Amino acid sequence: MIIVKIGGNILDNPERLQAFLLDFAQMPGPKVLVHGGGKIASALGQKLGITPKMVEGRRITDAETLDLVTMVYGGLVNKNVVAKLQALGCNAIGLTGADANIIPAQKRPVREIDYGFAGDVAGPESINADALEFMLEAGLTPVFAPLTHDTKGSMLNTNADTIASVLATALAHKYKVQLVYSFEKKGVLQDAADDASVIPYITAGKYKLLKETGVVNAGMVPKLDNAFAALQQGVAQVLICEGEALPSINTRQYSGTTLSLN
Amino acid sequence: MIIVKIGGNILDNPERLQAFLLDFAQMPGPKVLVHGGGKIASALGQKLGITPKMVEGRRITDAETLDLVTMVYGGLVNKNVVAKLQALGCNAIGLTGADANIIPAQKRPVREIDYGFAGDVAGPESINADALEFMLEAGLTPVFAPLTHDTKGSMLNTNADTIASVLATALAHKYKVQLVYSFEKKGVLQDAADDASVIPYITAGKYKLLKETGVVNAGMVPKLDNAFAALQQGVAQVLICEGEALPSINTRQYSGTTLSLN
Incomplete structure (x- = not known):
């Protein structure tokens, strides 16, 4: 099976995105797509007066930024990718780590820096791989937004590369996994x-x-x-x-x- | 089984929402939640300078409003409800009609009024009930945002009451369905x-x-x-x-x- 991660360079370019999704839809066998955010969140944040918070060069997810990424990554980007894949004959299902509790995470502990609502995944053993396998076996193609949850009621912002690698590792006991970082x-x-x-x-x-x-x-x-x-x-x-x-x-x-x- | 639809009067009130979700999480047996939008979309739309479009007293979903509701209903509202249900021990999975192609719809035909990206569902027979039953049998609780898709790559805005009743009808051949409109x-x-x-x-x-x-x-x-x-x-x-x-x-x-x- 294959897990493909795409980022802003594809998501922000409608023609590249469409061409990529066509290639992805045509790949045989079980597959998972993980997408990042792209410029849409920053552009929308700017319109809403949400300024990116940086501390010592690191991005901070405060409460309003969490709402922003939950909307944009979990809603706008994720559902549009799903609708486009469906139109290409790929039975996609859009997910975050909260859905079916597939990726429980922890709010990053405050040490020198308080990263806010950033989610760290303990490791592949914390992934609910059964739910994911069950969807794959049913012919569904999970499409993940870079979001997890803290299992206490809050969404969390999690790096898309990390999500791709932790999913790949969690599925490795069952499938021969190819992990592709575009x-x-x-x-x-x-x-x-x-x-x-x-x-x-x-x-x-x-x-x-x-x-x-x-x-x-x-x-x-x-x-x-x-x-x-x-x-x-x-x-x-x-x-x-x-x-x-x-x-x-x-x-x-x-x-x-x-x-x-x- | 039970299908419950909630609207703005619950979604817009954090205490009522939390109390409702606790009650919902504790209900035994297979269940589905359908939520509307609430005031959050209008408030955000206002901040973004998106004015609600009305023609002859009917709401129109233009392209920017479609993006707005996809973000807010499909992302912010849906994923926060899912995260809260997960915290209450209910294995929720957030969905739109595009996900797993559960609710294919048609862009409403232009007659006297062009409703824009409003989605009409042909009827319960067009619902992909198998995918939904498969999730219910696996112990998942689907949480639907009031969104469908046109199967040609676009999301569509669909009334939450309609989604609740069409899902109830599609599941009626398999389950004894109670449909609750809050x-x-x-x-x-x-x-x-x-x-x-x-x-x-x-x-x-x-x-x-x-x-x-x-x-x-x-x-x-x-x-x-x-x-x-x-x-x-x-x-x-x-x-x-x-x-x-x-x-x-x-x-x-x-x-x-x-x-x-x-």
Whole structure:
């Protein structure tokens, strides 16, 4: 089975989104889509006078921002993606981590920074994988917004990359899972200035070296750390590529980066 | 099984909502909640400069209003209700008619008035009842926002009363369905000025009489027409009562109106 995460670079571009959803709808077998937020939330927040709260460069989810992301990610983005997939013959069902209690989380503890309503997922063992498998077996395609809940009545804002990797790991005991992170570049680049310098394979050993030599920069480190953690917990393969590469991922034409343990 | 519809008078009041959800969570057996919108959408629309569009006294769903209701009903209201029910031990799953294609609809045809993105449901036979039954059998409690989709990629705005009655009718072949419309009054009143004048039972024959004599006024007619249509199509019972009456509906303490064919 396949879990695909898409972010703002696809969501914010109606033509790219439609082309991506067509490719995604046509993929055979059980599949899950996880989407991020994109610029729509910030644009709407601005109209509503909600200024993004940052503390030491980190984004804070205060109560009004939580409402904003619950509306935009859980409502506008999620339901429009579901409606578009339905029109393409893919029996999508839009979910957050609160729905069927699939992803219970904890409000991030306040230490140096109070992140507000940010949700951390304890790990794949806390996922209600049965509910998810049950939908997949019924031929449904879950579409996740980057939201969880605290099991005490509040929604929480959770990173979409994290949701994708924790779902992939939770399903790895039952399925051979491919986890695809769609990316703004064609893959992990050897030279950030050269879009053609995609590194085709990265093993755990090579990743260590790429970090040490600074080839993999700050922004990519959390994503790749996440990816290797998923591989260590049983996910079969992690792919980092452009959204457009989706139809090619199990062919020789695949042009992105494949991560594997060794 | 039971299908309960709640509207703005409960959704707009946090204490009433919490008390209602506690009662609802404690009801045994399969159940479905359908919610309307409440004032939150209008308030947010106002902040965003979206003025409610009315033509000949009828509300029009233009493109920006569709985005607004998709966000607010499908995201903010729906997911917060789901998170609160989860905290009360009820395994809720938030849905629109697009999810799992449960309620396909048609954009209302343009005749004298162009209603915009308003969705009409052809009838209970167009409901994907299998998907819904499958969730109910798995112990999930579907929570529906008043939204459907046109199966061509667009969400549609659909009246919550209609959604409740069409779901009730679609499930009537499999379950003995009670359909509960929570109402701002204690029930259907004999005298609109006297809240204590609840009519306990209304049969189809009596309803005809109440309409002829003008006891049932304009605002109630579509709701009651809908209710009797549901009864004619196999729904076991329709109850019209205050949200607070929910725990009493199958007891002698029930104080609302019960509708039945005869």
